[in-house]
Amino acid sequence: MEFDLIARIRARAASRPDVELGIGDDAAIVRVPDGLRLVLATDTLNAGVHFPAGTVPADIGWKALAVNLSDLAAMAAEPAWCTLSLSLPQADAAWLDGFLDGFLDLAARHGVALVGGDTTRGPLSVCVTAHGLVAPGRALRRGGAMAGDEVWVTGTLGDAAAALALAGTGAAAAAGPQAARELRRRLDRPEPRVGAGRALAGLASACIDVSDGLLADLGHVCAAGGVGAEVALDALPASAALIALFPQRARRALQARGGDDYELCFTAPVSRRAAIADALAGAGVAATRIGAIVAGDRVRALDAAGAEWVADRAGYQHFEG
């Protein structure tokens, strides 16, 4: 089945001037500009694990690239090229066309060229490797947060986990179709914060994308930096749709622990507060200060009274399992 599908992909994939050889040979050849560093990220989405059954092909395509561009964004890299390895139960041209609608739409928005890959028979699975560029020393990393730094997050939290919580319950329709659709769009069509990540180079002390849930991912930042963090629950940004559909207690769990948001969580010295606000405004992305880095090794979420919040059950697990 491989060749018909590859021909279909090749016919639609855009190129870039720095692609010397794209889809159709044993491998692709690209030019990395002298003096820039190459940034590599790989993530796989599996049916029934990373997206619910019934997710439309275009949304799977978008998300498969988005989660990889989100990793590049968290490094402040400029996306350049990607490869796609697609496992399908059977050759299905209509499915592939839909998938490419979403995948190539997002690729075009970020100037990313699909330069190679393969298609194979197997349970539905999408593996993407994304390649980006960054100037030496400009990449953001997980390590680097210092006690006294502020903790920030872009956009809003909890929407994707809320959409998962609603999926298949009938609660979505009861609660209002417009708000439910907005949440579902956050799950299916995450916006990788590429512009925000690049704007934060030289300003943020550490950065990560929120894929496992805010507290878990902030925990990775703290572990990498040898620090702790305190987050104000009431400061966590929520969308209007989330506020409309979930009472405060459920909302907090979704915001603090829900995965799949693909926002950026980053830290920075207080002295850079205005510069960060300016840089993110320039990138067209909202961001909120939600807490501070402290000495220690724990991430604590505090309520308005300063008491530590503990999820009353295991919390919403990251869909990835």
Added chain:
Amino acid sequence: MEFDLIARIRARAASRPDVELGIGDDAAIVRVPDGLRLVLATDTLNAGVHFPAGTVPADIGWKALAVNLSDLAAMAAEPAWCTLSLSLPQADAAWLDGFLDGFLDLAARHGVALVGGDTTRGPLSVCVTAHGLVAPGRALRRGGAMAGDEVWVTGTLGDAAAALALAGTGAAAAAGPQAARELRRRLDRPEPRVGAGRALAGLASACIDVSDGLLADLGHVCAAGGVGAEVALDALPASAALIALFPQRARRALQARGGDDYELCFTAPVSRRAAIADALAGAGVAATRIGAIVAGDRVRALDAAGAEWVADRAGYQHFEG
């Protein structure tokens, strides 16, 4: 399950001086030397499709990297870095350790650093992206074969397909365990012809690795170059094990159409015959002249009498399906 497994992989992965940031952040950062081109290949192996049930984890690990290094070899690229995306039905440390034995053994032989990737829950599937380097204009491509060029192939053909044909039939034990083991090793532990590929830069006019079967892959070379080819069946190289276990008629089908050999099939002007022999001897790889490029668009396999050979059934399909 993701973090324990990643920690296990990280603890064992070797690095290289040009890796600025390896496993453990949102993405990896590497330095591409000024003036070299980056070569990218991605291939996925799925359980039950690309390797038989019961294949030991170390062999799966070896092969997952080997098929990607084989793609780099066919471009005359020097392998440098790779990423690994591993889908597993459950977190299984013993399985992962075995897998890494094979994967990292082959990586070490070619100086390849595993710099990133992910582990996810799902049906067993291994997606590898391999990155190599090549000087501008030195990469081998599928296109470029000219009428009058000779057609060559490295090593021997048909062993991997023979092992598949024997698998589970009981014929292997009956035929002689040593010869059957040798064939099976060709299926499970293909040797990517990295040194041979690099030695052929500047000498071969076109090159491809034999993954779908000699006639199919030579067909890709002909299609890319707008030429045809004639191959002498009696010239196709066979291993002693294949000769011992298969009569001529079955052997021919395996050699001409069997996939998964991962030898290099390449073309070159007659005038370079001696230079190619020298270059491949330097790389320690045997090669055989098996035919010629001709005008037209067909690949014809000819018997000793000059009659065109037609497989008496569909032929051995590439295992990949």
